[in-house]
Amino acid sequence: MDLKTAAARLGVHYQTAYRWVREGSLSAMKIGPTYEVDPYEIERLLRQRSVPVPPPMRSRVRSWDMHLLRLYDALISGDERMARQVVERLRDGGQETVEICERLVTPALRRIGDAWAEGHVSLVEEHRASAMCTRLLAGISVHPRGRPRGVAVVTTVPGEAHELPGMMASMALRADRWQVHHLGTQVPYDQLAALVRRERATLVVLSVTHTRVQRDALHCADRVRRELGVRALTGRPGATLTDLIHGAKQAAAA
Numbered sequence: 001m002d003l004k005t006a007a008a009r010l011g012v013h014y015q016t017a018y019r020w021v022r023e024g025s026l027s028a029m030k031i032g033p034t035y036e037v038d039p040y041e042i043e044r045l046l047r048q049r050s051v052p053v054p055p056p057m058r059s060r061v062r063s064w065d066m067h068l069l070r071l072y073d074a075l076i077s078g079d080e081r082m083a084r085q086v087v088e089r090l091r092d093g094g095q096e097t098v099e100i101c102e103r104l105v106t107p108a109l110r111r112i113g114d115a116w117a118e119g120h121v122s123l124v125e126e127h128r129a130s131a132m133c134t135r136l137l138a139g140i141s142v143h144p145r146g147r148p149r150g151v152a153v154v155t156t157v158p159g160e161a162h163e164l165p166g167m168m169a170s171m172a173l174r175a176d177r178w179q180v181h182h183l184g185t186q187v188p189y190d191q192l193a194a195l196v197r198r199e200r201a202t203l204v205v206l207s208v209t210h211t212r213v214q215r216d217a218l219h220c221a222d223r224v225r226r227e228l229g230v231r232a233l234t235g236r237p238g239a240t241l242t243d244l245i246h247g248a249k250q251a252a253a254a
């Protein structure tokens with residue numbers, strides 16, 4: 001049978017069946033310009049797909065505090081290999097990226113901020129640690145397959161130079177199947193609006209870490225809603241990624 005019929009039998013889109021052929025998970029023979037699939041191959045794949053796939057093993061973390069301490073020490077001493085090991089071991093043990101952010105990276109950054117404010121950590125040590133966190137987060141970011149819930153734009157308003165919370169917000173949304181345009185920090189309203197229109201975004205997320213920009217962020221979100229007719233969420237220090245995911249889901253459902 002041809003690939004179109006095979007796709008229909010398998011209950012998937014033609015493009016999906018075509019991708020499977022290209023990847024080698026569905027055997028097909030190319031005859032002229034078309035692919036021919038053996039009906040037995042369809043039966044084999046249907047049988048294979050009907051066997052439930054067990055969820056990934058997730059080992060229990062006995063003490064997040066211990067991992068936090070190790071990560072904090074690694075970040076402060078500039079030991080990137082150790083920091084990567086702490087984070088990747090947890091990831092390989094099945095911990096979700098959002099959980100690693102919330103229970104490990106965010107508390108470590110807060111601790112660094114407190115130590116910096118008290119004069120125990122220097123500016124360069126803090127800069128080095130932040131740069132390490134950026135790379136660690138990029139390394140554990142996930143992009144699950146599937147139809148996106150919507151298109152989100154993540155950034156901060158001018159005056160907000162803290163980029164890690166926005167990065168974590170983008171990671172959390174991507175892990176929850178949003179298509180994300182991550183714009184880094186400090187994007188002026190007009191340019192944000194142009195991109196939102198061009199990409200037909202359905203959600204704008206403004207991260208806030210520096211309390212001084214909270215009002216500007218709320219004002220910007222208000223303009224996004226009124227002028228662009230697009231939902232907008234603003235963060236605040238201490239707000240969680242779980243709050244964000246929840247708010248984004250509500251926005252998508254409304």
Ligand code: B12
Nearest residue numbers: 109113160161162163164165169207210211234235237238
């Ligand atoms: C690293 C850092 C910097 C770096 C940032 C580098 C980088 N690449 O990002 C640099 C050096 C640039 C910097 C600069 C400054 N910083 Co600074 N910085 C920090 C530090 C140590 C970590 C920042 C961070 O990532 N925190 C974010 C996480 C860890 O916490 P969070 O805010 O709760 O984030 C969560 C939520 O935001 C949520 N989230 C994200 N998006 C969204 C969206 C929605 C809708 C929702 C619901 C949730 C959500 O997810 C995050 C993760 O869980 C903090 C310490 C701290 N306590 O945060 C200080 C801190 C934020 N900085 C501070 C200060 C004072 C400054 C400066 C003014 C210093 C100066 N004199 O120049 C400047 C301001 C720059 C500016 N204009 O923005 C203060 C802020 C105090 C205040 N009242 O706001 C802090 C708290 C340090 C302190 N203890 O005093 N900083």
